Amino acid sequence: MKKSKIYGIVTCIIILFIAVVFGFSKMKDANSSKASNKTIRVLTYANWNPFEYLKNGKLVGFDVDLIKELSKEAGYKYTIKNASWESMFTQLQQGKADVGISGITITSDRGKTFDFSDPYFVSRQSIVVPQNSTVKSASDLKNSKIAVQTGSTGQEAAKKLFGKDNSKILATQSGVTFQMVMHGQADAAIGDNTNNEKFIENNKGNKLKIVKDDKAFSPEYFGLMFPKGTSYKKSYDKALKKLIADGTYQKIYKKWFGVTPNTKELSKFK
């Protein structure tokens, strides 16, 4: 009886495993044969106002406008689809999509699996604390509980500052970090500054404030993410240069962030 049960379970797992592997490999084949097709399949995780979000059901944002202009400039047709964060990475890795744009920070870890374009946005982390907090810089947070978004670069920044295995760094879903600070579950939240400012602007009664610390938080660069070995990187890099030179980039930036970008910061990327 027991043996047959184990046998059955093992069989099922093997069958499922084969199905998955087979499914993945088949998708890759289907993709490579379409390499000459010039309709670019764009993926985004529309969950980050103002970069990309669903405004009354429609996909909008800085990244969305930018990828449209970039694709036009590079001479491609495009389709833009909303996917979840993990699924965006999976689909790009499998070559089921051609480019991801979703405020993705260029990191060397991600660079092992994906190709990145030249940076199109410079971002910094900042700290969110209650208005009555005495925190003035990141070093004041040494013994504090810090809320970060799981898998974000804010989490990485916190780990870098306060230790990789620090149990006081609390990882949670996006949006919940602010709640944790408001309700005293955490002393501070570390996250992308654009995000922090937007939240505070939309929730004025919550008595939170932002503390910036450009010394502690090094700049992050966002890039378009491609499957490894992509043939599209070159034309998108060229298109980005063109849009910055002719002012289209600045126009889109102003539309979504209300200020003119410092495009020189982009070229500091190493």
Add this chain to the structure above:
Amino acid sequence: MTSFNFQLIIDYLPYFFKGIIYTIGFSIASIALGTVFGLLIALGKMLPNKFLAAPFKGYVGLFRGTPLLVQILVINFGVVPLVLGKSNSIVAGILALSLNSSAYIAEIFRSGIQAVSEGQGEAAATLGLSPNQTMLHIILPQAVKIILPPLGNEFISLIKDSSLASVISAPEVTYWAQAMNAQYYRVWEPYLTSGLIYLILTLSISSILHSVERRLAVND
């Protein structure tokens, strides 16, 4: 909680309605498929031949023993593309929810079938009914009555579990709650609204099941 903004919810209602249609669709399709699969698996699991029964036991073990979230991801990125050639969040959502719930429903069916007293089967055999006829006309009708309350439980968890399909961008209620959260940077308005929607859906299905139970009780 500062200044709960009802206007935002009213503005966003059309999208929640879209989401409700998908949530209800997911739930009904998965309840129907899950019940059919579940019954077949329960019968398979009770086969006297150990080797024939083993795959069904393995199925229940596998789907009850792994997280639904993982199943949804595997089915969306592995199984569905294999059949359809590309991922489809709606097909994957329904398939994952039905396969998952069928494992639980199979156990519910088995418990119901085994709860019918053995004398019923023996009496049917004496009357000359074949084993299949006995199962279909004597055992199952009585078993269904017994299992209605746990089945209702399963349906209710299934409705709530459908929220997990949001990870593969299936546009159901939770997906729109997340989108609303991202658009307005507000937490309570979207998530409390989605909670209320799930509550209404689950209360409706439990009242439907309750009235079915009462109707069937008339024959007792």
